[in-house]
Amino acid sequence: MGRKIVILLFSMLVAGLSVAEGNRNFTLVIDAGHGGHDAGALGSMSKEKNINLNVALAFGRYVEANCPDVKVVYTRKTDVFVTLHERANIANRNKADLFVSIHTNALPKGKQARGLETYTLGMNRAEENFDVAKRENAVILYEKDYKQRYEGFDPNSSESYIMFEFLQDKNMAQSVELAKMVQKRTCVSANRANKGVRQAGFLVLRETSMPSCLIELGFITTQSEEQYLNTREGVDALGYGIYQAFVDYRNKFDKSITVPFRIGERMIEPQQPSQDLVKDNADEQRQEPQNREEATSQEEKQQKHSSEERNSGSAPVFKIQILTATGKIPNGDKRLKGIDEYDYYVDGKTYKYTVGCSENYNEIYRLRKTILDKFPQAFIIAFKNGERTDVVEAIKEYKRNKK
Numbered sequence: 001m002g003r004k005i006v007i008l009l010f011s012m013l014v015a016g017l018s019v020a021e022g023n024r025n026f027t028l029v030i031d032a033g034h035g036g037h038d039a040g041a042l043g044s045m046s047k048e049k050n051i052n053l054n055v056a057l058a059f060g061r062y063v064e065a066n067c068p069d070v071k072v073v074y075t076r077k078t079d080v081f082v083t084l085h086e087r088a089n090i091a092n093r094n095k096a097d098l099f100v101s102i103h104t105n106a107l108p109k110g111k112q113a114r115g116l117e118t119y120t121l122g123m124n125r126a127e128e129n130f131d132v133a134k135r136e137n138a139v140i141l142y143e144k145d146y147k148q149r150y151e152g153f154d155p156n157s158s159e160s161y162i163m164f165e166f167l168q169d170k171n172m173a174q175s176v177e178l179a180k181m182v183q184k185r186t187c188v189s190a191n192r193a194n195k196g197v198r199q200a201g202f203l204v205l206r207e208t209s210m211p212s213c214l215i216e217l218g219f220i221t222t223q224s225e226e227q228y229l230n231t232r233e234g235v236d237a238l239g240y241g242i243y244q245a246f247v248d249y250r251n252k253f254d255k256s257i258t259v260p261f262r263i264g265e266r267m268i269e270p271q272q273p274s275q276d277l278v279k280d281n282a283d284e285q286r287q288e289p290q291n292r293e294e295a296t297s298q299e300e301k302q303q304k305h306s307s308e309e310r311n312s313g314s315a316p317v318f319k320i321q322i323l324t325a326t327g328k329i330p331n332g333d334k335r336l337k338g339i340d341e342y343d344y345y346v347d348g349k350t351y352k353y354t355v356g357c358s359e360n361y362n363e364i365y366r367l368r369k370t371i372l373d374k375f376p377q378a379f380i381i382a383f384k385n386g387e388r389t390d391v392v393e394a395i396k397e398y399k400r401n402k403k
Helices: 002-022 048-066 084-093 126-142 158-166 172-189 223-229 232-253 275-279 298-310 361-371 391-402
Strands: 026-032 070-074 098-105 116-121 194-200 212-219 317-325 343-347 350-358 379-384 387-389
Touching (some): 026 084, 048 212, 048 232, 084 098, 098 232, 172 212, 350 361, 361 379, 387 391
Parallel strands (some): 026 098, 098 212
Antiparallel strands (some): 317 350, 317 379
């Protein structure tokens, strides 16, 4: 009898461990480079440490909002100094599945460059990337015991980087895939020049024991880039692009996922196109909404919008999303603020309300400006063949179709 009880308890323990392992959270460590008395690279109006933190928090918010089974750990969430060694320790202690370090690039005075690049650990073509690694690794000079902690490593000596030639990183293949995904997604989301995936000897990546990458968001020493990196729109677009890459990575490499993750929506309005896109259609007269006597009910108006969308062929259709609700909003509801010509689509359990419907982006762009006093958070979305599509790609297609 006693033996049966022991066997039963052992079986329950094994089953419990299996369930616990099956339900184990995926752990993502997000590292905002620099901080505290380490400002990082300096621009004409900002410091790298603040840009890094803003984008890291934006990235984390997207993951937290859309991936409930992911445990997000930050190496810092405020303006504090954290050593490179401790950043890696945070990832290792939490048994992280992925480590993403976020930085901002810089060049000596008088030199200009633009674009986003993502690094993995390695020495392939390392000479041309030495300046970037040297600048990022120089943070250890703020640590009193860096010579002992990093075994005599000198970030300014090329000889110290010889050690990286002998590293056989078991996570290299997945790290490179992650870096490619970051470049693809973030450059599109934030409309950044793609400077590609590179390798260099970063200490913070060397000391982590999981797939990892280091992102250089842009050049703080290039005026236009610095201005963009300090806008709310820029921060959100960069964070969203990195988040998209994270979802792509999990769908490819996380074997615990049985249903692919769906990429969530942007939290703020996507960046509007440059003024030349608006001006190239300036000769078109603004079309003010007209009363349609034949539309005797709101349902008929909604059906009309849907019909316009279905009959639009393969060209993208633009609309303005004004609000969301957990259920269908009745006609005249105060949340509609007097708008009586609207449409909606259902996304999961959420009703998303829109106004306007046109293949002409400029028409919707102008319409949005007329309702911003009522719906300041309204933003433009796009549909193609009746399905929601990426608005940036839709705008590009709109421009191609006009030529």
